[in-house]
Amino acid sequence: MLKFLNQVGEYAKESFQAAKYIGQGLSVTFDHMRRRPITVQYPYEKLIPSERFRGRIHFEFDKCISCEVCVRVCPINLPVVDWEFNKDSKKKQLKHYSIDFGVCIFCGNCVEYCPTNCLSMTEEYELAAYERHELNFDNVALGRLPYKVTDDPMVTPMREFAYLPKGAIDPHEVSYTDRRAGLRPEEIIEK
Numbered sequence: 001m002l003k004f005l006n007q008v009g010e011y012a013k014e015s016f017q018a019a020k021y022i023g024q025g026l027s028v029t030f031d032h033m034r035r036r037p038i039t040v041q042y043p044y045e046k047l048i049p050s051e052r053f054r055g056r057i058h059f060e061f062d063k064c065i066s067c068e069v070c071v072r073v074c075p076i077n078l079p080v081v082d083w084e085f086n087k088d089s090k091k092k093q094l095k096h097y098s099i100d101f102g103v104c105i106f107c108g109n110c111v112e113y114c115p116t117n118c119l120s121m122t123e124e125y126e127l128a129a130y131e132r133h134e135l136n137f138d139n140v141a142l143g144r145l146p147y148k149v150t151d152d153p154m155v156t157p158m159r160e161f162a163y164l165p166k167g168a169i170d171p172h173e174v175s176y177t178d179r180r181a182g183l184r185p186e187e188i189i190e191k
């Protein structure tokens with residue numbers, strides 16, 4: 001009899017624990033049901049990068065004076081500045097310039113210290129390639145105009161946190177009827 005009562009007690013204890021774990025799991029589900037959806041339907045929707053976003057570097061060949069400051073300030077001496085001395089003008093003449101984005105850490109030092117401002121960080125972040133060597137951009141690839149999320153007619157640009165009301169950072173307890181802080185691009189155009 002005592003053995004039977006023990007088995008019933010164990011069974012009840014395990015049932016209670018199972019119910020507790022199910023409750024814990026469902027609490028996460030119910031918690032998410034109270035939030036606004038924040039999923040960005042990439043690649044049809046894309047977030048607009050912030051103004052100081054450090055994406056692919058843009059390079060202006062004609063402005064470069066081959067001083068190699070960018071190489072010296074780079075933590076991994078990454079930019080390759082290929083120049084030769086022009087005896088007639090007695091100046092360095094730039095032949096090729098390249099940066100390997102497979103190695104670059106996007107710290108922005110080269111951009112910060114370039115004396116002629118021929119380097120700039122863009123908002124381009126889609127740099128995936130099938131071959132790592134494709135990430136070694138020469139001066140032609142670096143000179144390409146940056147890709148902009150807002151210029152792509154196939155994409156709906158979205159602002160970060162724009163889906164939340166002004167001042168709200170946490171999506172919990174935000175009602176669906178509260179007005180979002182940011183305007184959608186079509187609303188901006190309309191305005």
Ligand code: SF4
Nearest residue numbers: 074104105107108110
């Ligand atoms: S961003 Fe940083 S790591 Fe990349 S090339 Fe410039 S200095 Fe070097």
Ligand code: SF4
Nearest residue numbers: 064065067068070114
């Ligand atoms: S610091 Fe600027 S000007 Fe000097 S070599 Fe680098 S890119 Fe050219």
